[in-house]
Amino acid sequence: MQQLDERLKGQYASLSPQEQRVADFIFDHFDDLISYNSAELAQLSGVSKATVSRLFKRLGYDKYKDMRDELRTLRQSGMPLTDQRDAVQGNTLLARHYKQEMANLTQWVNALDARQFAEALTAMVAARRIVVVGMRNAYPRRCICASSCCRPAARCWCCPSRVRALAKSWSI
Known part of the structure; x- marks a missing residue:
C-alpha cells in the first residue's frame, strides 16, 4: 500500500x-x-x-x-508521517519501520558521551548487585534489560511491577 x-x-x-x-x-x-x-x-x-x-x-x-x-x-x-521522512522510504511498512528504528538508534548513539558510557559499563561490571526498575510502560524494557544485561542473574534484582509486591520485596 x-x-x-x-x-x-x-x-x-x-x-x-x-x-x-x-x-x-x-x-x-x-x-x-x-x-x-x-x-x-x-x-x-x-x-x-x-x-x-x-x-x-x-x-x-x-x-x-x-x-x-x-x-x-x-x-x-507509530509510523511517522513526516518526521525524518527521508529515513523512512521503502516498499513495505516493515521496511519503513526498520529504517526509522535504525535512524532512531543512530541518533541515540551519536548523542551518547563515550566516556560516560564506558564509566557506566565499568561500574555495572564492578557492582555487587544491579537493581533494575521499570514500572508501568517501562516494565517491558525492564524485562529486556534484566535478561540481556544482568549476567549472571544472581547479581541482578528486578524491581516488581506492582507497588504492593515492591513493598514486600525490599529485603534484597
Whole structure:
C-alpha cells in the first residue's frame, strides 16, 4: 500500500493545475492534513470541494474520509508521517519501520558521551548487585534489560511491577 505522499508524487504530472494546487498544499502541510476535512482543505488550497473529491478518487480513495482514516491508522501504529521522512522510504511498512528504528538508534548513539558510557559499563561490571526498575510502560524494557544485561542473574534484582509486591520485596 502506497502512502498518500507517494501516490501524489507518482501522479503529480498528470494532475490538473487545480489538483496540483491541492497536492502542493498537502506537501507543505502534511502534518496538519489529518485535522482538516475536505471543505477546509478546499478552502485552504483555494480550490472547490469537487476538485478535492476528484483528486482523492484519482488517488484511489473512495472518499476523503478514507484517506484521513488511513493517515490516522498509520499515526496510531507509530509510523511517522513526516518526521525524518527521508529515513523512512521503502516498499513495505516493515521496511519503513526498520529504517526509522535504525535512524532512531543512530541518533541515540551519536548523542551518547563515550566516556560516560564506558564509566557506566565499568561500574555495572564492578557492582555487587544491579537493581533494575521499570514500572508501568517501562516494565517491558525492564524485562529486556534484566535478561540481556544482568549476567549472571544472581547479581541482578528486578524491581516488581506492582507497588504492593515492591513493598514486600525490599529485603534484597
